[in-house]
Amino acid sequence: MGHCRFLEAENTWKVNKTSFNKSVERRSPHIPLTGHDILDELSGVENVFEKDAKGKRRRGERYLVHQRKKKEHLLCTSLLEASSNSS
Numbered sequence: 001m002g003h004c005r006f007l008e009a010e011n012t013w014k015v016n017k018t019s020f021n022k023s024v025e026r027r028s029p030h031i032p033l034t035g036h037d038i039l040d041e042l043s044g045v046e047n048v049f050e051k052d053a054k055g056k057r058r059r060g061e062r063y064l065v066h067q068r069k070k071k072e073h074l075l076c077t078s079l080l081e082a083s084s085n086s087s
Helices: 035-041 061-086
Strands: none
Touching: none
16 A cells, blocks of 8 residues: 555655655545544453453463563573682
8 A cells, every 4th residue: 555645635745656666556545533433443342451350460481481581581690600609
């Protein structure tokens, strides 16, 4: 899609082939969405950041794996520092 589509109809850049994708854009710009339109579009999307029964936020599996690796790395580095300090 040519990004010059978002320009006004009388803008001279709309007919500038060399600066965009080698074509003249003749389509009209998208109709801007209102807040109500966006809410209607997102009404079926599940919120994955809601809190569980204990009041804590649920985290995704990817985040939990990252945290586990981070803790393992910190543990390894602290063990290496401790062993290098003791020798």
